[in-house]
Amino acid sequence: MRAITSPRVENISIGELSKLSGVNIETIRYYERIKMLPAPPRTATGRRVYGPAEKRTLAFIRRSRDLGFTLEEIRTLLDLGGPERASCADVHKIASAHLAKVRGKLSDLAKLEAILAETVAGCSDGTAPDCPVLDILDAGRQSD
Numbered sequence: 001m002r003a004i005t006s007p008r009v010e011n012i013s014i015g016e017l018s019k020l021s022g023v024n025i026e027t028i029r030y031y032e033r034i035k036m037l038p039a040p041p042r043t044a045t046g047r048r049v050y051g052p053a054e055k056r057t058l059a060f061i062r063r064s065r066d067l068g069f070t071l072e073e074i075r076t077l078l079d080l081g082g083p084e085r086a087s088c089a090d091v092h093k094i095a096s097a098h099l100a101k102v103r104g105k106l107s108d109l110a111k112l113e114a115i116l117a118e119t120v121a122g123c124s125d126g127t128a129p130d131c132p133v134l135d136i137l138d139a140g141r142q143s144d
Helices: 014-020 023-035 052-066 069-079 088-121 132-137
Strands: none
Touching: 014 023, 014 052, 023 052, 052 069, 069 088, 088 132
16 A cells, blocks of 8 residues: 655654544554554554554544445555555446445435335324324334
């Protein structure tokens, strides 16, 4: 994996990187284990130290995750060179596939919204044992 920015030594601790990025320390270590984030250099005492390249890569991963990209999609984007070096054509392929998945989920959510709206509208809001919301959630209830 190529670094997103040229490395400059800043000696940011993992705790500080976590605060700056909003990413949990264990998540940072996980990204290192799965090679999404390069293993940082360590001090003589074994403390991890990070710089601007790691900070930017982590911010890229976090924003990509916020937008619903999978770790494999993000890995591919990073392998292409990240925000500085990736070709727009290569990124377009990944983003188009992701967009298709998002549109599929939106379609499913619209169907779910219609079903729930209809079910809730049929609910009497009373204490009767017949409840269309419970009926739709509990398949065994309808067969009783």
